[in-house]
Amino acid sequence: MIKQLSQRLLGPVTLLCLALTFWLGLWVTPPDRIQGNLVRLLYVHPAVAWVALYVSFGTATIASILYLWKRTRSFTMDRIAHCAMEVSVVFIVLTLITGSIWGRPTWGVWWAWDARLTSTAILGVLAVGYLALRRANDDSTLRARRSAVFAILSAINVPIIHFSVQWWKTLHQGATVFTSNRQLLVHGSMAWTLLLSFVGFTLLFFWLLRARYRLEVLRESTQQMMLDEALLLRQREGVM
Amino acid sequence: MIRTAWLVAKKDLLIERRSRVLLWQVLPFGAMALLLSGLALGPAHAGTSSAGPGLFYLVMLFVALLMINRSYVIESTPGTRASVQTLGLDPAGVFLGKSLALCVELWLSGLVLLAGTVLVLHTGLHGALVALPSVLVTLAAMSAAGTLYGALTAGAQGAATLLPVLTLPAFAPLLVAGERSFSAALTHSGLWEWWLIVAVALVAYVGVGILLYGVLEES
Numbered sequence: 100m101i102k103q104l105s106q107r108l109l110g111p112v113t114l115l116c117l118a119l120t121f122w123l124g125l126w127v128t129p130p131d132r133i134q135g136n137l138v139r140l141l142y143v144h145p146a147v148a149w150v151a152l153y154v155s156f157g158t159a160t161i162a163s164i165l166y167l168w169k170r171t172r173s174f175t176m177d178r179i180a181h182c183a184m185e186v187s188v189v190f191i192v193l194t195l196i197t198g199s200i201w202g203r204p205t206w207g208v209w210w211a212w213d214a215r216l217t218s219t220a221i222l223g224v225l226a227v228g229y230l231a232l233r234r235a236n237d238d239s240t241l242r243a244r245r246s247a248v249f250a251i252l253s254a255i256n257v258p259i260i261h262f263s264v265q266w267w268k269t270l271h272q273g274a275t276v277f278t279s280n281r282q283l284l285v286h287g288s289m290a291w292t293l294l295l296s297f298v299g300f301t302l303l304f305f306w307l308l309r310a311r312y313r314l315e316v317l318r319e320s321t322q323q324m325m326l327d328e329a330l331l332l333r334q335r336e337g338v339m
Numbered sequence: 340m341i342r343t344a345w346l347v348a349k350k351d352l353l354i355e356r357r358s359r360v361l362l363w364q365v366l367p368f369g370a371m372a373l374l375l376s377g378l379a380l381g382p383a384h385a386g387t388s389s390a391g392p393g394l395f396y397l398v399m400l401f402v403a404l405l406m407i408n409r410s411y412v413i414e415s416t417p418g419t420r421a422s423v424q425t426l427g428l429d430p431a432g433v434f435l436g437k438s439l440a441l442c443v444e445l446w447l448s449g450l451v452l453l454a455g456t457v458l459v460l461h462t463g464l465h466g467a468l469v470a471l472p473s474v475l476v477t478l479a480a481m482s483a484a485g486t487l488y489g490a491l492t493a494g495a496q497g498a499a500t501l502l503p504v505l506t507l508p509a510f511a512p513l514l515v516a517g518e519r520s521f522s523a524a525l526t527h528s529g530l531w532e533w534w535l536i537v538a539v540a541l542v543a544y545v546g547v548g549i550l551l552y553g554v555l556e557e558s
Contacts, residue, residue: 167554221508228505235495245491248551249505252487255543259512 116299151190159183163247177243214267347436391462392521407485430553442482470524477517483544
């Protein structure tokens with residue numbers, strides 16, 4: 100009952116959160132003292148990056164580990180990893196696009212050889228590589244094992260991206276929401292809008308993941324039905 | 340595990356010694372790629388550019404891709420993988436053996452191409468010799484990573500084209516760290532931090548390979 104209700108509410112709550120984020124971000128919050136109206140993009144970019152790097156890639160990695168662990172091995176885990184990685188590709192591309200739009204007026208260039216930008220782009224290629232690897236293997240068990248290993252190997256890149264701003268100190272700024280002492284740097288309506296954007300985009304990820312998962316299950320069952328039909332047809336041919 | 344590793348490495352190196360693919364195909368390709376790099380820079384800049392270390396690693400990366408592919412192609416004849424599996428060899432040993440063989444091949448190529456870099460791109464000989472240990476560690480890390488990625492794509496549809504797509508992003512941090520430590524050796528500046536990154540990557544890839552290679556071989 101609760102599960103059904105939460106599933107039904109996921110979509111509307113996500114839309115409500117995102118609509119509120121856009122309303123607050125575009126009309127309610129004030130422009131920044133230095134960045135002016137450009138700050139409004141920051142209600143989208145950090146939240147999208149959070150989903151791309153940590154939520155979706157993290158989900159894919161955890162599901163891959165659970166698939167490889169014999170006690171929890173099931174194709175459900177493989178399917179979750181696959182769907183999460185597909186959604187991850189979308190969010191990584193969005194992260195790069197929104198970052199680039201922000202970078203042009205701020206840094207003067209669409210793309211800079213910055214450590215975080217480059218490592219995020221590499222993560223995007225890895226995510227696409229994961230999908231390519233899945234397409235290259237027909238056997239479902241082989242595909243699941245190989246892609247699970249690849250997802251775990253690719254996840255090594257996530258802490259590199261996270262710490263890149265500290266290790267290399269290139270253009271991309273470091274942590275701007277909290278200080279190293281966990282003190283909030285953003286206040287008032289700006290802080291609430293930022294928080295809401297994180298919640299909204301995280302919910303959007305789970306909504307998309309759920310939709311993609313259901314689609315994958317349907318695709319697999321259709322494929323199985325077609326296979327069964329083809330087998331039945333061949334059997335009939337043999338009898339005749 | 341060590342015995343298996345030694346056996347597998349010896350087998351791979353013996354095949355290489357007999358087929359001489361490294362000597363007659365891969366090394367000439369590497370030399371050509373190095374020459375083309377010089378041409379791409381232009382005759383005026385090829386001898387004076389500081390891009391030598393980067394170009395050396397870029398060429399090594401292409402050579403590594405060819406050698407990784409080769410390392411799994413020699414096992415692609417029907418029944419070879421199955422017969423290796425039925426022998427009951429320790430997968431961790433197989434991983435270490437294949438990595439070791441690939442590492443030796445990359446080291447040999449690296450030495451030749453490093454000499455080529457000194458000769459063609461006028462990289463300082465003293466700096467190249469100082470950078471040599473870091474080059475060897477970087478190539479060892481590349482071989483461990485490459486063995487893993489090679490196993491991931493072995494037998495897959497379009498394995499030859501899939502391998503670079505999966506391997507190049509993983510090699511990118513190694514390329515950066517290797518190039519920085521090489522450049523640092525040429526300019527006599529901080530060498531150790533980049534060494535450390537490469538060494539950590541080597542240990543990480545060997546560790547992950549020992550743990551996960553069995554899963555790939557199982558399939």
